[in-house]
Each structure stands twice: as C-alpha cells, then as structure tokens.
Amino acid sequence: MTNETLKGLFNAALVGYAQDNQRNIINKKNLILNSIKHPLRMAKLTGLVVNNRLRHTSSQEKITTFWSDEMTVVIPEEVSLKLFAYGYFEPGLTGMMLEYLNKNDTLIDVGAHFGYFTLLGSYIVGEQGKVHSFEPIPTTYEILESNTINKPNIKINNLALFSKNCRMRMMNMGTERSAYNSIITDDSRTNTENLFYVNTICLDEYVNSNAIRPNFIKIDAEDSEYEVLTGAKSTLETFFPIVSLEVGGRNSKRCIDFLKDIGYSVYKCRKGKLTTQDIQQKYDYDNLLFLPH
Numbered sequence: 001m002t003n004e005t006l007k008g009l010f011n012a013a014l015v016g017y018a019q020d021n022q023r024n025i026i027n028k029k030n031l032i033l034n035s036i037k038h039p040l041r042m043a044k045l046t047g048l049v050v051n052n053r054l055r056h057t058s059s060q061e062k063i064t065t066f067w068s069d070e071m072t073v074v075i076p077e078e079v080s081l082k083l084f085a086y087g088y089f090e091p092g093l094t095g096m097m098l099e100y101l102n103k104n105d106t107l108i109d110v111g112a113h114f115g116y117f118t119l120l121g122s123y124i125v126g127e128q129g130k131v132h133s134f135e136p137i138p139t140t141y142e143i144l145e146s147n148t149i150n151k152p153n154i155k156i157n158n159l160a161l162f163s164k165n166c167r168m169r170m171m172n173m174g175t176e177r178s179a180y181n182s183i184i185t186d187d188s189r190t191n192t193e194n195l196f197y198v199n200t201i202c203l204d205e206y207v208n209s210n211a212i213r214p215n216f217i218k219i220d221a222e223d224s225e226y227e228v229l230t231g232a233k234s235t236l237e238t239f240f241p242i243v244s245l246e247v248g249g250r251n252s253k254r255c256i257d258f259l260k261d262i263g264y265s266v267y268k269c270r271k272g273k274l275t276t277q278d279i280q281q282k283y284d285y286d287n288l289l290f291l292p293h
Helices: 004-014 029-036 038-057 078-088 093-098 116-125 137-147 175-180 203-210 227-228 231-238 251-262
Strands: 059-064 070-075 107-109 130-134 154-157 165-169 196-202 218-220 241-249 264-270 274-275 287-290
Touching: 004 093, 004 116, 029 038, 038 059, 038 070, 038 078, 070 078, 070 137, 093 116, 093 218, 093 241, 093 264, 093 287, 107 116, 116 130, 116 137, 116 154, 116 218, 137 154, 154 165, 196 203, 203 231, 218 227, 227 231, 227 241, 227 251, 231 251, 241 251, 251 264
Parallel strands: 107 130, 107 218, 130 154, 218 241
Antiparallel strands: 059 070, 165 196, 241 287, 264 274, 264 287
C-alpha cells in the first residue's frame, strides 16, 4: 500500500469528526457519529469501560488501526480508548508521518508506548526500512513487544533515551495513565510513591553502535525532550533527520531554540499543510515538525 493510499484511508477515517489536530476529541457529536458509523464497536467499548470502571480493573483488548493492522490496547487507558473508538491517535502527528516518512526510511520512535506510531512507521517504511523504538516502562514494554513480535523491521528497546548513559528514576502513573510516565529529575519528589529505576542511553551512542542513519525521529518523552535532543546532537548535525517533537512541557522553548541553532526550521502541520511557527514562551500540548534548512 502506497503512502497516497494510506493518506486516503486516514482522511476517510477523519471525515465528520471534530478534531483539534493532536487529540481525538471525545465529545457528544463525535460519540453520536461514531455510534452511527460503528455501532458494534462503540457498544463493545461502552460495555468494557463500564465493566472495568465498576470492577476497578483494566483489560487488554484487540483493536484494528485505520490501515487494518491489529494491536493490543488496555481499556480504559486514555490512548487506548481513542484507538479503539477511531483506529488512530493524534491526527496531526499521524499526518506528519504519512507525509514525511517514506519507504525504506529509518524511523526512531522515542516514547513508543503500546506501539501505534511504531506500527504505522513499520507499515510505511516497508520490509527494507527499519523502526527503532524506545519504551522504558516494563509493563508498557510488554504490550509493545506483543504488538511488534511479528514485525521483522522493528527493533524495540526497553530503555529511555536521555542525555547520557545512566540509571534514572521514573514515575509509574499506572496502567490507565501509562502515556504519562516520566523521568524524575526534581529531587523534591524523591519521596513520591511508585518510583522505579530505568536504564538510559543517548541516541548518539545508539546510532553509532547500530550503524544506522535515521531519516525521521519522533520524540514524545513526557518533558524529557531536551535531554533526548542533547543526547542526539551529533546525530542531528550529521544526518539532519526530520524531527517531530511534542511540546507543552517546561522545556519546549529550550528544545525549539536548540533545534533552530543546529539548522532546523519549525512548522505546525494542519490538515496536511505546513505553516511556519513563531517561537513562543509557552506552548499548549502539540506536536511540531522540524525540517532542516
């Protein structure tokens, strides 16, 4: 399936739904429309959510993506709810990958979670391409592993990317909020429960040791994006891959300044079209695209 065909499937999946470019909005209009378009799917999802909420538990379920791949998600985890309901997540970033990732490319997925973007990247780059994914949380990694086990062009790593190789504390937010697990660098939070240690590696070392040439780097590191970038400085300056970066955290402007100083221009992607992005002091949650000059 070509990228153009994939874009057509994605655009068809978007038709009629209210979107804010990054999040799938779950509002009254969208719920009604989805119930009309996919009554059995929505009835099943409603039953799962109600049952799991009442029992204070979660369940692993199979969903089908907009390109007809199958993956395991966890209900009622936030990302999983949207994937179950719509077959896609973060329409803005999905559109970026469909537009700028190509067959035979190498994708680095930083913060892979259960593997939606890893699987999408795997489909786009094809058999001769490669996806290298990083997910440090053991329970999340197990689901990522189950979703990618039969994908020979995917290499998954139970590591966090950071500015150096070390062991770092991470906050485990639990299964239902697994998309928000994050590295702890603030000493004032040392007494917080649910902390554990993970191994980190800098991307420069990983790229050198695996002899790879990345074409696209997707970074969603829950406020550790600057540390990921500083650990990838040589890779960025040598290969100038396209970069997507989640913003909205405390270091967003610092990350953008870092990439601009290296030689990147920053863009927003709206409905498949790029617009230049003026630098702001603070950002709402979004994914920005960085292209080399």
